[in-house]
Amino acid sequence: MGEILLPLLILCPLAASMIVSVSAGRMGACAIGTVACTGVGISAVISIILSITLLSGPPAGVLQVTLWPWMHIAGFSADIAFMLDRVSMVMILVVTIVGLLIHVYAAGYMRDDPGIARFFGCMTLFVAAMLVLVLASDLLCLFIGWEGVGLCSYLLIGFWYNDPANTAAARKAFYMTRMGDVALLCGLLLLATATGSLRIGAVLAAVTNGQLAPSGVNLAALFILVGALAKSAQIPFQTWLPDAMAGPTPTSALIHAATMVTAGIYLIARLHDLFAMATPIMALTAILGTLTLLMGACTALVQSDLKRILAWSTISQLGYMFLALGCGVWQAALFHLMTHAFFKALLFLTAGAVIMRTGHEQDIFRLGGLRHAMPGLSAAFAVGASALAGLPLVTAGFYSKEMILSGVWHVHFGLTREWTLSGHPLWGIALLGAFLTALYIFRCVFIVFCGKKQGTSATGRTSRLMSIPLGCLCFLSLCGGVIEMPDTLPPLHLFSTLLDPKTPLSHADEPIWLVLAGALAPLAGLGVAWVLWGRATPVMHEIPGQAAIIRLARTGWGMDALYDRVFVQPFRLLTWLTHHDVLAHAITATGRLTQAVSGRIFQARTGFLDILSIWGSRGTGWMAYLLGQLDNGRVRWYAAWIAGGLCAGLAMAVLS
Structure with missing residues (x-):
């Protein structure tokens, strides 16, 4: 059964995309939304069935399906093949379930847009491409899905293409991610040359067995890391993601918060054995993730656009995941990926509903006091903000972030025999980032929902079609993290055991103060935010610029x-x-100049030869005249010339 369901998992959203795109203009908005939601919904059901089937089998069980051979040449082969293991199982559940909720929300959000068919055609195509990416058992097949999500991202960012700013943002995202794609392709070619295959199992086995030289492993890991950094908007490629908020809000929730930007995290987690052999690249990954999470949090703290705050928040949270990957705790990175998909999708969708009901106003300082007009949306945003901040015990974000912090504290990078890098400084910066996260997100909550009412007022109601996904995401944001708890609490390691049953991630010797520090940091950020912006007379309105x-x-x-x-x-x-065509003009001008100089030289040469011939003829005439004067027939003059010449010759002979 799995051999049929696995391809069907990808085929359903792909078929929905084709139906919606081909029938554009012939179907109503309700029918288009129904077809798109049905395609993604069937994929979600298949994902659950396949997950149950996989978990009911042996712990190391893997479901593999090869659809057809792609290329077989001397020393290399590639297939269109899919693989379902426990890592890809987590990803398909996140992509399909969160994707389904966002599609249901989008059916209500986009119902009045004339381009709804084009929108859902791209959204469902994105889901299909993302599923190809996470299920591919061959890195070349994975690259197809990688490029597919990049194409869909470009189309959806520039969805409202009448505004030049939107098309500029789409081009910017396309160019920035393409730079990373080139680096990723270089890394894949390097692995293919060294191992003769791009099947993930074969590549990891070759690396583990020492088939690749350490320099080759480091270089391949570096190229793959650059591709992941660009796709996940990390330093120095982070500039495209805030501008990508030009697309519709459901696009931001699905592509730029929950799925596409996490493709880089999934790729490194999938190849964690390769990166484990490249210690310098692991250290570089951790340092870049740490810098990104701090930079993203500081930038979000001074923004005034609601969606840009969430965009910079996404960059910061992705930095936490890269920090975990660099420290070798890839299970924590995937756990935070899952919880982040829940609460960041909730925040984006709630923000979209708020923006829609306030006349598309996104400046938080023009909003205020909305908790009275939008009590449900206020509660949903507060739940998402609490999960993002990681308020202890009651939110999913606390458990996933705590898992990252504990893993970072215990890590040591053995860069050389003499030099070891401790994870304690990285842990301190990550803890500061947790404080800043609570500070900037509750700044947003207090100003928008609890502040004084500003000029913008709320109108209308949030439809039930949009409210149901928000309720589901609220539940997941609160309860989705209890499957993994630190050892100082009732030890529960369901998630890490699910990913790696042989070696579940556990820190039995973890001091209790480590968990307390991770719990107090967001509470301190919440307290400072309340003092500055939450009271009836806030201390600060906008951070001075x-x-x-x-x-x-x-x-x-x-x-x-x-x-x-x-x-x-x-x-x-x-x-x-x-x-x-400046080059052609320059060549033409050079030719004309050469022709003119050549003409001048020809004229000068002709004039010089004319003058030379005239003076030559005149000199010849003078010489003839002088010779004529000497040849006068007087013998004594001839004798005198002969005697004079003889004397001169003798004098020269004597002197020499």
Whole structure:
């Protein structure tokens, strides 16, 4: 049965995408939403059935299906093949279940948009591409899904293409992620050359057996890391994700919060044996993740656009996942990936409902006091904010973030025999990031929902079609993390045991103060946020922007300006030169100049020869005249010339 259900899992959203796209203009909005939700819903049911089937088998059981051979050449082979194990099982459940909730929400959110068929065609195609990515057993097949989600992201960011800003944001995302895709392809080619295959099992076995030299392992891991950094919007590729909020809010929830941006985390977790052999790259991954989570939190703290706050928050939370991957606790990274999908989708969808009911107003300082007009949305946003901040014991975000912090505390990077890097400084920065996370998200909660009523007022009601997914995501954001608890609490390690039954992630010697620190940091952030923005007379309205560092943070730390000067402007200059055919004009002008100089040289040469011939003829005439004067027939003059010449010759002979 699994051999049939596994391809059907991908085929259902793909078929829904084709039906919706082909029948555009012939189906109503309700029918389009029904077809799209049905396709993703069937995939969600199949995912649950396949998960039950996999878990009921042996602990190391894997379901593999090869649809057809792709290429078989000397020394290399690749197939269109899919594999379901416990890692990919977690991913398909997240993609299909969260995707289904977002599709149901989008059916109500986009019902009045004239491009609803194009929207759902791209959304369901994205789900199919994401499923190909997470189920592929061959890295080349995975690359197809990798490029598919990038294409769908481009189409959905620029969905409202009448606005030039939206198309510019789509192009920016496309270019930035394509740079990472080139690096990823280089890494895959390097692995294919060294191992003769791109099947994930064969590649990992070759790396484990020492078939690749350490330098080759490090280089391949570095190329793959660059591809993952670009796809997951980490330093230095983070600038595209905030601009990607130009797309519809369901797009932001599905692609840029719950699934596509986590593709890089999944790829590194899938190849964790390869990265475990590349210690310098692991350390680099952890450091970049730490810097990204701190930078993203600081930037979100000074933003005023509601969706951009959530976008920078996504970048920061992805930094936590990269930190966990770099420290070797890939189970914690996947756990946080799952909980982050729950609460970040909830935050984006709630923000979309708020923006819709306030006349598409996104500036948090023009919103205020909305808890009276929107009590349900206020509660949903507060639940999502609490899970994002990781309020202890009552939210899923606390357990996943605590799992990351405990893993970071215990790690040590043996870079060389003499130099070992401890994870304690990284843990301290991650704890500071947890404080800042609670500070910026509850700043948003207090200003938008608990502050004084501003000029913008709420209208209408949130439809039931949009409310049901919000309720489900609230439940998952609160209770989705109790499957993995630290050892200082009632020890429960269902998630890590599910991923790796042989070696579940556990820290029995973890001190209790470590858990207390992880619990107090978000509570401290909540308290500071309440003092600054939550009281009836808030201490601070907007963070002052006079300081240069604040202005720099609001512009994304100047990375856009840097990229504009280093890459965009030179490229535009090259484009302008090509468009105006400056090179051809330069060649033509050079030819004309050469022709003119050649003509001048010819004229000068001709004049010089004319002058030379004239003076030569005149000199010849003068010589003839002089010889004529000497040849006068007087013998004594001839004798005198002979005597004079003889004397001169004798004098020269004597002197020499």
